[in-house]
Amino acid sequence: MRVADVVDTVHGWYPPETAESWDAVGLSCGDPDARVHRILLVVDPVAETIAEAKENGVQLMISHHPLLLRGVHSVAASTPKGSLVHRLISDRIALLTAHTNADVANPGVSDALAARFELRDTRPLVAAAVGGHGRVGDLPAPLPLRDFAQLAAKVLPASAVGVRAAGDPDRLIRRVAVCGGAGDSFLADATAAGVDAYVTADLRHHPVSEHLAAGGPALLDVGHWSSERPWLDQLAARLSATFGARVGGSGDAATVKVLVSDRVTDPWTVHARR
Structure with a gap:
């Protein structure tokens, strides 16, 4: 070869x-x-x-x-x-x-991330010519945010960054958006998709704070490498x-x-x- x-x-x-x-x-x-x-x-x-x-x-x-x-x-x-x-x-x-x-391929980076959560009926978070950025899908069963964060820590590769969650710990998570790598540019798209949580990496303080204040979905920052x-x-x-x-x-x-x-x-x- x-x-x-x-x-x-x-x-x-x-x-x-x-x-x-x-x-x-x-x-x-x-x-x-x-x-x-x-x-x-x-x-x-x-x-x-x-x-x-x-x-x-x-x-x-x-x-x-x-x-x-x-x-x-x-x-x-x-x-x-x-x-x-x-x-x-x-x-x-x-x-x-x-x-x-x-990132935009189907299957690609976000499909692999979605598979770790066993998301069902996935579709692109943001449409593109090939596949699209990110994925949206449903969990096999709903979980409160605190348990969903624990699930993320269990199914994703471990690093020193760990998993951080933002939002009401009791919020029930059914529909999830994921995006491998730095995904804060798609915060508005996650809100528009009507998801309960958005899993990505490299989230920043002020955009996260403003996103939550506006009623956006819960957020999980799982670290760039792990995602x-x-x-x-x-x-x-x-x-x-x-x-x-x-x-x-x-x-x-x-x-x-x-x-x-x-x-x-x-x-x-x-x-x-x-």
Whole structure:
């Protein structure tokens, strides 16, 4: 299997042209003709996950977040981004990114998040040309907000950020909106969708306060990494089905071994409570 074969397949699922204009998706490092035997899926292409790729003999890393999202004028090894590029090249690891094109895809990042809550009859929170941003669906059974927050902590990958809920703890939650990553731009859409709770990440003090004062749905901030990590499992299953590999498999039965990183790459590393 060549890098180009995997890139073409991933682009078929998450077309680069559906990414936001400011985004940087696609193959950012690596030889398209290089052979691939092992793939590592990560949320963030950082020093720790690149080291993980090297330790596992990986030839291709697929990340959700781009390495070079904003313009750079140097990739010298003495710069933070440049040092990572040099490590990827020296270790012969290609890097492919699917970011906002994976956010709007169906299935995509928010579908994987919705699946963790077993949401039923899902639909896009915000319509787009392909799939749409976020998902809205119904819980299998209603829960008060305090219990729904506990459910979120149980079904999502753990990180130091944890789960924060805003709203009446006794409010009954039936219909839920979810959006992987920073979703405060869709607060009004969650209200318009008539949901009881909105699950996302990176919510800010003043928008949350104003949203609740206006009678909006309860809010859960589950942390950026935790909200997007479920997508890696979805992607691993699709790659495995396509290339005849088994997730985490080995031996002749696995043409390509697909690994999923559980390394928490949120910048927040300590959660202290009095």
